[in-house]
Amino acid sequence: MSDIYSNDLLELAADIPHIGRLSAPHGSAHKVSRICGSELTLDLKLDEGRISEIGLELQACALGQASASVFARSAIGADLDEIRAAREALRAMLKEGAPPPGGRFSALVALQPAAAYRQRHGSILLAFDAALEAFEAALAQTQA
Numbered sequence: 001m002s003d004i005y006s007n008d009l010l011e012l013a014a015d016i017p018h019i020g021r022l023s024a025p026h027g028s029a030h031k032v033s034r035i036c037g038s039e040l041t042l043d044l045k046l047d048e049g050r051i052s053e054i055g056l057e058l059q060a061c062a063l064g065q066a067s068a069s070v071f072a073r074s075a076i077g078a079d080l081d082e083i084r085a086a087r088e089a090l091r092a093m094l095k096e097g098a099p100p101p102g103g104r105f106s107a108l109v110a111l112q113p114a115a116a117y118r119q120r121h122g123s124i125l126l127a128f129d130a131a132l133e134a135f136e137a138a139l140a141q142t143q144a
Contacts, residue, residue: 033123043134066124071105087131
């Protein structure tokens with residue numbers, strides 16, 4: 001398993017931006033990986049349909065931390081379609097051997113070796129799953 005913990009991955013895991021909850025977020029979500037117990041709470045604010053602020057509380061393995069770090073570094077300015085596409089590309093990379101996500105989330109390539117460790121996929125997907133739920137909650141709140 002040590003082959004998946006590259007320097008790039010460990011650097012991402014050690015430096016996660018936007019740690020801490022937001023006051024008055026437009027949307028929030030809490031996700032738990034059933035297999036490993038990793039947890040993530042994600043708050044976000046939107047401006048004209050794009051993420052303008054995010055906040056994270058995270059208790060996860062290095063793989064979940066690295067994925068959350070990539071998300072947190074790259075999500076400001078993203079719209080729902082970009083988050084959805086990145087999540088699907090990440091899932092396909094892990095489960096189907098597809099190429100890693102491109103564009104703003106291309107640093108997820110550091111997690112490509114983790115595809116062989118199915119028990120860690122849930123933790124790796126946490127930030128993107130939470131972001132989709134929080135984004136949809138924020139959109140529902142603004143349309144209410």
